[in-house]
Amino acid sequence: MGKLRQIWQREQFEPTALGLLLNPYFFARRALLRELTPLLGSLHGDVLDVGCGRMPYRKFTSASRYLGVDVDTPATRELGCADVFYDGHSLPFPAASFDAALCSQVLEHVFEPEAFLREIARVLRPGGQLVLSVPFVWDEHEQPHDFGRYSSFGLAALLERNGFTLETQRKATCGAWAVVQLASGFLFKVTRSPSRLLNLATQLILIAPVNIVGGAGALILPRNSELYLDNIVLARKPPGAPR
Numbered sequence: 001m002g003k004l005r006q007i008w009q010r011e012q013f014e015p016t017a018l019g020l021l022l023n024p025y026f027f028a029r030r031a032l033l034r035e036l037t038p039l040l041g042s043l044h045g046d047v048l049d050v051g052c053g054r055m056p057y058r059k060f061t062s063a064s065r066y067l068g069v070d071v072d073t074p075a076t077r078e079l080g081c082a083d084v085f086y087d088g089h090s091l092p093f094p095a096a097s098f099d100a101a102l103c104s105q106v107l108e109h110v111f112e113p114e115a116f117l118r119e120i121a122r123v124l125r126p127g128g129q130l131v132l133s134v135p136f137v138w139d140e141h142e143q144p145h146d147f148g149r150y151s152s153f154g155l156a157a158l159l160e161r162n163g164f165t166l167e168t169q170r171k172a173t174c175g176a177w178a179v180v181q182l183a184s185g186f187l188f189k190v191t192r193s194p195s196r197l198l199n200l201a202t203q204l205i206l207i208a209p210v211n212i213v214g215g216a217g218a219l220i221l222p223r224n225s226e227l228y229l230d231n232i233v234l235a236r237k238p239p240g241a242p243r
Helices: 002-013 026-040 074-079 113-123 152-161 176-191 196-220
Strands: 044-050 062-071 084-086 098-104 124-135 165-174 228-236
Touching (some): 002 026, 026 124, 026 165, 026 228, 062 074, 098 113, 113 124, 113 152, 152 165, 152 228, 176 196, 176 228
Parallel strands (some): 044 062, 062 084
Antiparallel strands (some): 165 228
């Protein structure tokens, strides 16, 4: 059972082809990881993971020191992965403490995004990098703490207003892939039950065929980069910015 659990957990975060059968978010996870990984490899030195959760991206960075910070809630305390907890407003670090920061799938849960980004800029050293991902088209999640969606243009403007210059901007799960992923995610949510065995049966009988058939169809349909699920950016605090 332990080996099966390891396979299941791996397929939820880093899905292989087996994930077509086991992961209702197969296309989103694969695309997000594919776009994030090259950018994460450029993060080095002292790296801060903001809203770190389980810190799943740590191994993809070149950090000499990697620190995870998360909002202080019963859920994050129970998770037990963050190195530091904070109040959700002021990051508990002096200015210019880090060479780089990562913030993945967190910004949509921040009610005051401008203040949040200014705080990240404050704790970065001049020239410091920020890798950030955030949804564009997704259903509401982690309710009621779901406050925003960002187009590529809105996200670029938000970053540039709050202490960053944009260097790289990417989109993940575009066009027909987005439609297939939304369909699989919808089926997962409306059929989910307390029974793991029933959920697995539903995944294999109902959702996996949608992944396989829909994925095959997406291969031959026209591309459309205007409909997509996630934004991924690499931004930088200007080298001449005050500490």
